[in-house]
Amino acid sequence: xxxxxxxxxxxxxxxxxxxxxxxxxxxxxxxxxxxxxxxxxxxxxxxxxxxxxxxxxxxxxxxxxxxxxxxxxxxxxxxxxxxxxxxxxxxxxxxxxxxxxxxxxxxxxxxxxxxxxxxxxxxxxxxxxxxxxxxxxxxxxxxxxxxxxxxxxxxxxxxxxxxxxxxxxxxxxxxxxxxxxxxxxxxxxxxxxxxxxxxxxxxxxxxxxxxxxxxxxxxxxxxxxxxxxxxxxxxxxxxxxxxxxxxxxxxxxxxxxxxxxxxxxxxxxxxxxxxxxxxxxxxxxxxxxxxxxxxxxxxxxxxxxxxxxxxxxxxxxxxxxxxxxxxxxxxxxxxxxxxxxxxxxxxxxxxxxxxxxxxxxxxxxxxxxxxxxxxxxxxxxxxxxxxxxxxxxxxxxxxxxxxxxx
Numbered sequence: 576x577x578x579x580x581x582x583x584x585x586x587x588x589x590x591x592x593x594x595x596x597x598x599x600x601x602x603x604x605x606x607x608x609x610x611x612x613x614x615x616x617x618x619x620x621x622x623x624x625x626x627x628x629x630x631x632x633x634x635x636x637x638x639x640x641x642x643x644x645x646x647x648x649x650x651x652x653x654x655x656x657x658x659x660x661x662x663x664x665x666x667x668x669x670x671x672x673x674x675x676x677x678x679x680x681x682x683x684x685x686x687x688x689x690x691x692x693x694x695x696x697x698x699x700x701x702x703x704x705x706x707x708x709x710x711x712x713x714x715x716x717x718x719x720x721x722x723x724x725x726x727x728x729x730x731x732x733x734x735x736x737x738x739x740x741x742x743x744x745x746x747x748x749x750x751x752x753x754x755x756x757x758x759x760x761x762x763x764x765x766x767x768x769x770x771x772x773x774x775x776x777x778x779x780x781x782x783x784x785x786x787x788x789x790x791x792x793x794x795x796x797x798x799x800x801x802x803x804x805x806x807x808x809x810x811x812x813x814x815x816x817x818x819x820x821x822x823x824x825x826x827x828x829x830x831x832x833x834x835x836x837x838x839x840x841x842x843x844x845x846x847x848x849x850x851x852x853x854x855x856x857x858x859x860x861x862x863x864x865x866x867x868x869x870x871x872x873x874x875x876x877x878x879x880x881x882x883x884x885x886x887x888x889x890x891x892x893x894x895x896x897x898x899x900x901x902x903x904x905x906x907x908x909x910x911x912x913x914x915x916x917x918x919x920x921x922x923x924x925x926x927x928x929x930x931x932x933x934x935x936x937x938x939x940x941x942x943x944x945x946x947x948x949x950x951x952x953x954x955x956x957x958x959x960x961x962x963x964x965x966x967x968x969x970x971x972x973x974x975x976x977x978x979x980x981x
Contacts, residue, residue, distance in 0.1 A: 655781030727783025813854035820970025
């Protein structure tokens with residue numbers, strides 16, 4: 576609204592509240608000729624205040640609506656939902672969705688039935704999240720027991736962020752239980768961070784996922800942010816739990832290697848495939864299931880860091896499992912064939928949260944455990960004693976124990 580129009584509306588409002596009734600006043604005075612009507616200061620002041628109040632009220636009516644509109648449409652919180660699809664919701668104080676943005680191609684597929692997120696504008700946050708998680712379940716992202724969805728709430732008001740986190744966790748849990756999905760729910764609250772926001776923009780991920788990537792990088796600074804950003808939340812979670820010993824090959828590469836092996840086993844085309852990362856197991860691996868058009872089912876277990884096929888089996892008609900023909904295994908990169916004593920020590924110390932200066936009685940030995948070379952790392956810190964077994968080729972932690980030092 577222009578200043579001229581606002582002035583006109585203000586003037587109109589004032590006129591209606593205190594009309595210019597000069598003739599009426601004079602006529603009433605004529606009727607009372609000879610009568611003295613005292614005009615005290617008190618009465619004049621009252622009229623002034625009445626007129627001023629009317630003008631102020633008009634100003635509030637004219638300008639207040641804009642203020643209320645701005646408050647209702649101001650972003651109070653940023654909520655992100657990450658599996659591999661990454662979806663960001665900007666939310667008002669009243670917990671209404673202002674904008675829903677798919678951050679990658681997988682997310683666009685999840686929001687396809689919701690106008691790519693536009694249909695969720697104006698919806699209550701819990702309703703929008705319910706719809707999104709339902710779509711994730713229908714598209715098979717949360718049906719594995721090892722799958723995970725991460726809820727991140729970014730808000731400068733910590734109390735409000737924690738409240739939203741609790742409410743959304745309850746909403747997501749409800750959807751998962753109703754649909755019998757087995758995924759884990761990870762949650763975090765964040766404060767605004769310009770550096771993290773830039774990382775998220777550059778890699779087309781949410782700020783919540785960027786925070787998880789930075790957590791993994793803190794465990795192993797040799798890894799690269801852009802490569803980690805391509806992993807799913809499930810992979811990042813498992814990688815962090817394993818101490819981030821090396822960069823895994825990823826689900827796409829695991830599928831490519833299994834598909835190549837499948838092509839050598841059978842000429843039939845694939846009818847179904849699925850990849851399940853198990854980076855927190857020993858040894859860390861990817862499980863790939865492939866079903867042929869003829870009904871045969873193949874399972875492959877691939878080393879998570881080298882891509883070597885550790886195991887393959889085929890399910891025959893009677894349900895028995897037989898070893899499939901083993902394809903030639905890809906040679907692991909030379910850089911990960913033996914991580915070395917120094918790297919083994921660093922992995923153990925990082926996992927234990929102990930600095931090298933705090934550790935003593937350090938003992939590292941290279942040993943053969945059932946055909947797998949492992950580093951056995953033992954050390955003490957404070958009143959604790961630590962014992963690790965680390966895969967010499969991949970750096971994966973196979974076993975770890977800690978106890979009070981007698």
